[in-house]
Amino acid sequence: MLYMKGNLHVHTNFSDGAHTPAEMAAIYRDLGYDFIAITDHDYLLKPRYWESIPESNGDLIVFKGIELEYPPLRYQHIGKILGDEETLYIFNHPHQYRLSIQEVNRQINLISRVMPIHCVEVTDKGIYTKIYDTPKIPLPKIASDDAHTFEECGRAWIEVQSRRERDAILRAIKQGNFRIGLKQRPAFI
Numbered sequence: 353m354l355y356m357k358g359n360l361h362v363h364t365n366f367s368d369g370a371h372t373p374a375e376m377a378a379i380y381r382d383l384g385y386d387f388i389a390i391t392d393h394d395y396l397l398k399p400r401y402w403e404s405i406p407e408s409n410g411d412l413i414v415f416k417g418i419e420l421e422y423p424p425l426r427y428q429h430i431g432k433i434l435g436d437e438e439t440l441y442i443f444n445h446p447h448q449y450r451l452s453i454q455e456v457n458r459q460i461n462l463i464s465r466v467m468p469i470h471c472v473e474v475t476d477k478g479i480y481t482k483i484y485d486t487p488k489i490p491l492p493k494i495a496s497d498d499a500h501t502f503e504e505c506g507r508a509w510i511e512v513q514s515r516r517e518r519d520a521i522l523r524a525i526k527q528g529n530f531r532i533g534l535k536q537r538p539a540f541i
């Protein structure tokens with residue numbers, strides 16, 4: 353099976369990003385990605401957000417998604433990615449909150465009472481945060497670039513072994529059937 357290159361964390365001008373969903377989809381298509389998820393902030397969302405997200409751009413699959421804020425836990429952000437039947441939840445950038453490994457596990461356990469957490473983001477704005485890429489956190493680890501502008505696209509990604517189909521991609525991620533890709537060497541340890 354082929355590896356499908358994708359980014360599960362993208363912002364647009366429907367929250368605090370600079371460009372439209374269609375413009376962001378076009379740049380990732382040009383970068384050779386197979387899929388992206390548009391994940392704007394829930395607390396900044398502008399009207400007509402969901403309708404603005406294209407289904408695809410040529411060969412690029414575009415997932416609808418959202419970045420949820422979970423206020424009980426120091427405003428922890430959770431990526432929610434919608435497939436056809438599948439939904440994927442990601443514990444985002446623990447480095448931004450300077451969480452210890454124990455705190456990450458404790459927060460995931462607490463959040464899991466209201467929504468399942470399937471994987472953990474081990475990048476912070478596209479920079480690899482090695483400390484969280486550990487078996488002590490017993491979930492698959494994803495990389496993303498959390499792009500808000502064109503210049504931020506393509507910094508970190510995942511390569512998923514899957515059929516070219518929405519739910520198959522999300523299931524493969526839940527099963528850990530992917531590897532992470534990084535443009536830069538680790539900077540945050």
Ligand SMILES: [Zn+2]
Pocket residue numbers: 361363419498
């Ligand atoms: Zn984000």
